Amino acid sequence: MTDGDFERLYERAGAALRAPAPDEDAARDRLVKRIHAESLRSTTRRGNAFLPWWAALAAAAIAFAAGLGTGRATTSSRSSTAAPVASGAAADAAQRPIEFVFVAPAARNVSLVGDFNGWDASATPMRRTDGRTTWSVAVQLPAGRHVYAFVVDGDAWVADPQAPLAPEQWYGQRNSVVVVAASGDRRS
Amino acid sequence: MKTTTIVLACLLTASAARAQDARLRGVLDAETLAKVTRLTDSARVESLPVEPLVGVALEGAQRHASGARITKAVQDYLGALRGARAALGSDASVAEIASGAGVLLSGVNGDVLRQLRTASPNRSLTVPLVVLADLIARGVPKDTAARAIAAAARANARDDDYSALRRFVEQDIIAGASPAAAAMLRVRSITGVPPADEPVP
Numbered sequence: 001m002t003d004g005d006f007e008r009l010y011e012r013a014g015a016a017l018r019a020p021a022p023d024e025d026a027a028r029d030r031l032v033k034r035i036h037a038e039s040l041r042s043t044t045r046r047g048n049a050f051l052p053w054w055a056a057l058a059a060a061a062i063a064f065a066a067g068l069g070t071g072r073a074t075t076s077s078r079s080s081t082a083a084p085v086a087s088g089a090a091a092d093a094a095q096r097p098i099e100f101v102f103v104a105p106a107a108r109n110v111s112l113v114g115d116f117n118g119w120d121a122s123a124t125p126m127r128r129t130d131g132r133t134t135w136s137v138a139v140q141l142p143a144g145r146h147v148y149a150f151v152v153d154g155d156a157w158v159a160d161p162q163a164p165l166a167p168e169q170w171y172g173q174r175n176s177v178v179v180v181a182a183s184g185d186r187r188s
Numbered sequence: 189m190k191t192t193t194i195v196l197a198c199l200l201t202a203s204a205a206r207a208q209d210a211r212l213r214g215v216l217d218a219e220t221l222a223k224v225t226r227l228t229d230s231a232r233v234e235s236l237p238v239e240p241l242v243g244v245a246l247e248g249a250q251r252h253a254s255g256a257r258i259t260k261a262v263q264d265y266l267g268a269l270r271g272a273r274a275a276l277g278s279d280a281s282v283a284e285i286a287s288g289a290g291v292l293l294s295g296v297n298g299d300v301l302r303q304l305r306t307a308s309p310n311r312s313l314t315v316p317l318v319v320l321a322d323l324i325a326r327g328v329p330k331d332t333a334a335r336a337i338a339a340a341a342r343a344n345a346r347d348d349d350y351s352a353l354r355r356f357v358e359q360d361i362i363a364g365a366s367p368a369a370a371a372m373l374r375v376r377s378i379t380g381v382p383p384a385d386e387p388v389p
Contacts, residue, residue, distance in 0.1 A: 115243035118211055119250040144283040145314055147243065157251070164322035164354060167290040170244055170261035171251045174325065177290075177318050179283065181347070 095140040096180050100148070102126060102160070105133040107152045112137050114148030114175075121151040143182030149175045209242050216245065220255030227262050236269050237282040240289075268292045275301035276313065287317035294324045300334045307341040315347040316340065319354045326358060327367035336375040343379035353378050 100112050110126045116139065117123040126135035135150075147166045150158045159165060160176035168175070209228065212221055224245050231238050241262050248258035272288030273280060275298040280288070288301050300320075304313055316337050323333040340349060353374050360370035 113250065115240070115247070119243070119247040121250065144281075145286050145318065147247075164318050165325040167294040167321035167325055168244075168265070170265075171248055171253050171257070175247075177322070179314055179318055 094182075095142050097138050098141045098178060098180060099136055099138045100126070100150075100160075101129075101134060101136045102150050102158075103134050104150075104152055107135065109153060110135040111151045112139070112148060113151055113157070114146055116141055116146055116148070121154065126150070141178075141180045143180045146178050146180065147175045148178060149173075211242060212245055212249075215249035216258065217255055220245075220258055223255075223259045224262050227259075227266050231266055231269065234270070236266070236273060237285055239282070240269065240286045241265055264293070265289065271298050272301065274298065276305050280305075281312065281314070283314040284312060284317065287314050287321070290321045291317050291324075294321050294330065296320070296324070296330055296334055300338070303338055304341050307338065308344075312347075315350045316345075319350040322354055323357060323367070323371055326361055328357065328371045329368050332368045332371050336371045339375050339379055345378060349378050 102110055104110055111121045112124040112126055113119045113121050124137055124139060126137040128134065129136045147168075148160070150160065152158055157173055157175075159174045163176035163178060166175040166177045209225070212224060216224060224241075228238050228241050231241055244261050244265050245258050248261055253261075268289035269285055271292050272285045275292075276284055276288050291301065292298060301313075301317075304316060308316070320333055320337045323336065324330055328336070336353070337350075340353060345353075353371075356374040356377075357367070357370045360374065361367050365373075
């Protein structure tokens, strides 16, 4: 093989390496989807609908320091997709069970208030579910957007630290939003 | 003549009482109840959702807000519902209108809602709008948040994608990232493309 042959070989090899692979875009899409799917699995596998374990722990620590707690709203199956969806402004008569969970070890009592129960703190008390720290309750909600909060010890209104925040602050504090998807509805 | 007037007055009074929401009657004072009822009646006449307005009034009553504050909240929400319905179209669902009103109350221009509807004519905008409002509430600048959600809509993102976007941005912010950078980075990882740089309305 002559020097000229080597040069031509190097040029061809370089050109081949610089050229995009035929399905590079598709491969990149697949990779992004896989990373995305893996990220979702890694958060739900630990039983937390919104945060990885370290972030949840940090949020919990902050909430505990404030004497409050952490929470989440999920479907009763605990599938924990936790899409922001549902409430009294419902267009779909069918109702779905939604479980609300709140971690508040120092609380004496916790209740759920929202547009679905007239914001009445006595209407939907939550129960300790693990004997110590976690409070939960399941309620039937129609499809739509629902606004809610937790009431700790009868007077502290707390937004769900793991749910989307409601933009409205009519009375000085934010609430949380849960969206309940309408089955088979194009627009919920 | 006098009898007719009395009968008419009675009928009008009875009609007004029927229009009042029974849930509000027990918790609002008479003056606030009358003002809130006028606002909910306006919403009903305009075919706007009434339940969100009743919910705001009930929340105020349970939080022991003053009658003036409750009336102002219902009035402002009614205005936002009108704006959201105008931007999203007359066939928008109740949840979309309520979510859109929340976005408008966050300071976003109604044209953003119109753009999102154009980008996703056949999909519910409830979740995207809830996530948009959440991003803004967490400190993402309005323009950046709107651009991120618009990019996701153009990429045909699903509700799960929007929920993931919200979660990831939230955890990035907790970890110390700037809200704007977190939103731009995460929307790119979800859609595979950077958000367009066009000006936000």
